[in-house]
Amino acid sequence: MTPAPEGPISLVGEELNTVAFVMDYVEFHFNGPRLRALTDPQVQIGLRTWVFPGPGSRDALCALIGRTVQAVSLHLDEHLVLRFPEAILTVPLDEGSRHGPEAAHFHAPRDGGADSMWIW
Numbered sequence: 001m002t003p004a005p006e007g008p009i010s011l012v013g014e015e016l017n018t019v020a021f022v023m024d025y026v027e028f029h030f031n032g033p034r035l036r037a038l039t040d041p042q043v044q045i046g047l048r049t050w051v052f053p054g055p056g057s058r059d060a061l062c063a064l065i066g067r068t069v070q071a072v073s074l075h076l077d078e079h080l081v082l083r084f085p086e087a088i089l090t091v092p093l094d095e096g097s098r099h100g101p102e103a104a105h106f107h108a109p110r111d112g113g114a115d116s117m118w119i120w
Contacts, residue, residue: 007118008035008080008106011069016084019061024099026052026061028089030069035080036105039097044088064089076120080104093120 011030018029028035042051043060050057067084074080075093082089093103106118 007108007116008074008082009072010108011035011072011082013068015066015068016064019065021058028064033106033108035082035091036107037091037103038099038105039092039103042090042092044090045086061089063087080120 011033014030014033016028016030018027020027020029024038026037026041028037037052040052041061042049043057043064044050045060045063048060050060052058052061064084064087067087069082069084071083072081073083077094079093080091091104097103103120105120108116110116
């Protein structure tokens with residue numbers, strides 16, 4: 001595993017392995033790197049969009065498991081977007097979407113060292 005100085009952009013080419021629903025956030029695991037959404041993530045598959053924790057959103061988020069990230073775009077104070085084949089995951093970063101002081105965390109393991117961590 002190499003360091004991820006470019007943050008979540010390093011997820012391009014990584015497969016989503018796990019979607020974990022923790023008490024007040026959702027975590028996404030990618031062969032080591034982890035993205036924690038402290039705001040309510042939304043997923044678009046085809047023409048449908050679900051916003052967590054709304055009806056059907058857990059199943060829609062889990063439908064991303066096994067898909068590979070094709071592109072990542074980060075717009076500070078707006079959102080982080082991960083594009084998968086036929087699906088888009090958006091993590092809001094704006095102040096209005098936050099449930100506390102932070103919107104998201106990104107952890108990337110480094111060889112022989114502590115994780116690289118980004119916080120929005």
